[in-house]
Amino acid sequence: MSRLTDLIASVKAKDPALGADLDKEFKVLSTRLPFGLNFERHRPEAVELPLRPVRRGDKVRVLPPRGATERGDQRLWKVVSIAKSDKTAELELIESNQKERLVSSLADLVVVAEFRDKIYPGLASTGGVKRGEGKPCHTVINGENYHALKALTFTHRGKIDAIYIDPPYNTGAKDWKYNNSYVESDDLYRHSKWLAFMERRLLIAKQLLNPADSVLIVTIDEKEYLRLGLLLEQIFPEASIQMISSVINPKGSARSGRFSRVDEYIYFVYFGNSALTAWRTDMLRNEEITNRKVRWAGLMRNGEGSRRERIPSMFFPIFLDATSGEFHSVGEPPEAETDRNDVEVPEGTVALWPVDNSGQELMWRLSPGSLREYLKLGHAKFGRRDPKTGLRPAYYLQRGIRSMLKSGEVVVAGKDQEGALELEFADSVGTRSPATVWNMVSHSASEYGAGLLKVLLPGRRFPYPKSTYAVEDSLRFFLKKKPNAIVLDFFAGSGTTCHAVMRLNKQDGGQRQSISITNNEVSADEQRALRKQGYRAGDPEWERLGICDYVTKPRIEAAITGKTPEGEEVKGNYKFTDEFPISDGFEENAEFFTLTYEAKEAVNHNLAFNRIAPLLWLRAGSAGPRIDHIPDKGWAVSETYGVLAVIDKATAFIEHIREVKGLRIAYIVTDDDRRFQAIARRLPKNVEPVRLYEAYLTNFSFANGE
Structure with missing residues (x-):
């Protein structure tokens, strides 16, 4: 509603009476809050484009002098004309009653794109790394994530299988910007701005996800988890949503006078037929389920409704060799009034009947014909022989296990001497679904987030990187059976999601792709220091310290090659699910791009093909x-x-x-x-x-x- 307030204010300046009437009606309507989450949408966001040349008709800001550390003039100007002779531009102030004009050097202007403007995106290649012959490429895009998401609506609309994002947690400690300004703890609209910021991006993400079968995974902490939950419900009413709690800091983060914080939250938003796959651990007990045995069910039915007289055709003998106990044959059901002891037994055999320890005549779970088929397939077997009676208990595979055998979740390890299958669970598939509380050593952010990043990029820092294994586990639940899945992270940061996808590929030979979007921001402290030195965004000295160029791309390249940016082998080993030297790297490919903003006329006349080309390839x-x-x-x-x-x-x-x-x-x-x-x-x-x-x-x- 902030936008509406601004419009009413502009009307007041031109027509006070009409403006007052509009303001009165607006205040009445604003008291009628609808059910659900309500927040200010705020003035549309804008992003500065320091690498984009200034063109006539552009919106621009005038930068402060080099060496100045203040924020500078945030007003927007329109470029009326450009004088190439002296490299200056004539500007006109936008949204002003007075036609204020200004002449400025082109070097002191930065192009601004508001989110309500139309854009025509392109991509400029900035390099890559290739080690995976015949495999598709992971993609890294340096750019404002809102506009990069818009670009993906052309390339990946409805094609994304999983989105994993770790958005700003809105701590108030200058961890994110809204409209070129850091949002700090004393900002009265801090939560409202965060919701507007997230809503815009999630609405585009909704267009990219496969509605038939996909998942959105969002991490958050206690500062915004309640608002995020409501926002997800409002944007995705068709989805099923779960929230889990994950321990990421076992040592705890102190809160004065409050409980020490050890966990964060993860929202899983399920679309269509999306369902998780079980794993070797339930994620709570912090230990893998080992020596899992495939269960063979007893062939004899018991309990209510299991007596012979209920279904006489399921009461029949199974003949075993009287000496060795080996299976001989399956008999036929006798007449209902026939005593089982009067049934003729083949010579040299004993009859195994469905009779319990009390002598109660029951029935088998399979008919004679079905049992013969099960025995032929190895889906039925006999247990140890009782030395007194010469009999053996009978077992069979229930429908669920047979389905798992068909899908590959259960595999055949061999056959016993009588032809019964010897079964075991596939190494990468467990028998339990994960719990809603995760307590995994491998998810510690300090050890397996910051610690792993430290060995990949010695001397380079990134605030609060996720544990690679935590992201890997979250994605595995949904991508285990999707070896060609496409995964998107539009808050890519240090590149953990791409790293996790590459580990999943190595474990099962998959060809999953990741798309990582991040900007090239530098931290607040670095910005201040660079400005004092006379640098601006867009200068090589500034850009080389940005997130994408300094951390994201080098981290992904180091993970693939197994070498640090200095060319030395990365020390240490990966742990947990798949252990091997980090220096081995991955047989993967990655391409790096910077988002560009093209002129519609250039696109229409086939003059921007080299910038559109990467989108066609994607x-x-x-x-x-x-x-x-x-x-x-x-x-x-x-x-x-x-x-x-x-x-x-x-x-x-x-x-x-x-x-x-x-x-x-x-x-x-x-x-x-x-x-x-x-x-x-x-x-x-x-x-x-x-x-x-x-x-x-x-x-x-x-x-x-x-």
Whole structure:
């Protein structure tokens, strides 16, 4: 409602009477609070783009002089004209009754994008690392996460299998910014700003998640967990939500006059058919379940309704060799009035009947025909022989175990001498669901978050990194059966989520991909020191210390190569689920990008292809070579997609596409919808036709905010 307040104020300046009437009605309406979570949406956020060249028509801020440490003028100006001769720009103040004008050096201006503005995003490659032949790439995007999420609506709408985020906890200790200002503990709108900040991003995340089967995982502590829970319920009414408590600091964080804090909360938001897979531990007792045995159920039915007379056809003999006790054959049910002792027994055998210790005649759980089939498959067996009677108890596999055998959760280790299967649980699958309280040594943030980061990036710090094993465990519950899953983290920070996904891939040979989004902010203290030295955001000396360039990208590269940024082998070993030297690295690939802001005209006239190209590659699966330039022949084809830029070359393009197995998308550059449809009809059925740049421009041709 802050935006509405601002609008009413502007009306008052022009028409006091009308403004007063509007203000009166607004106050009446504002007292009628709807049920649920209520908060100010605030003025739409804005982000400064120091790396973007200033263009005519841009919104800009005037920067303070180099060497100054104050925040500077936060007013927004519009660039009216640019004088290339002396590199200056004429500015006009935005949202002012007076047409205030100013001439400023271009070097003292920074472009600003408000979240209600339309943007046309691109990606500029900043390097990468490749060690996984034939595997898709993990992606790291340096940029404002709201706008990066908007970019992903073109590439991954409805395709994300899991989102894991560790957003700002709103501690009041300058841990996040709202509209270029740190939100501190004395800010009366601190909680409201945080909710507005989160809501905007979660609404886009909702467009990216696969509605049929996906999960959103959000970590938080006691400062915002109640508000976050309500916000999740309001944004995702169709989902099922659980909150668990996880011990991440066994030593405790002191709270004066309060309980020492050892845990944090994790929300799991389930969409569609999403369900977790059991694991080797219940996450509470801090120990793995070992020597788990597959349960064989007793074949004899007992309890109410198990007597012979209820279903006579389930009362029949099983014949065993009288000397060795080995299985001989399955008999047929006698007549209901026949005494079992009068039934003829094959020579050299004894009859095993479903009779309990008291002599009560019961029945088997399987019919004669079913038992013969079970024995043939090895799904039924006999226990130890009683030396007095020569009889052996009978067992069989119940439906649940047989289903697990079919799905691979239970595996065949061999057969016994009589052909019965010897079964065990697959190493990576447990028998219990995790509890709602986690107490795992491996989840300690200080040891396996900060500690692991320290050996990967000696001398570099990042505040409160998550334990890699904690993120790994959270994702495993939902990705164990999804070896090709796509995982998104739009508060990527130090890159823990990507690291965790790579560990999961190594454990089962998966080809899961991660998309990590983070900005290149420097800490409040570093900002002050850099400004004193005369540096600004955008300067190389400033940018090299930003989160993405200083921590995220180097951490992911060190994890893949097994070498520190200085080229030395990383010391130590991974622990817990999969133990091996960290220096071994991973057979994985990663590509690094910076988010760009393109001019609509440049996109429409095919002048920004090199910046749009990474988005085309991402949409096609982030695998194989990327088509960054169109060759003179007018088309290019990679492993998973092709681009046709010259329509007259369509025949050669289509013929080549037919020879490429696994190709997913054909991008066709044309303004003529009739010709696009004609080419689309000639493509193989498994290839998706996408019209450029109509599909791209349509995707972003709406306001990006309130």
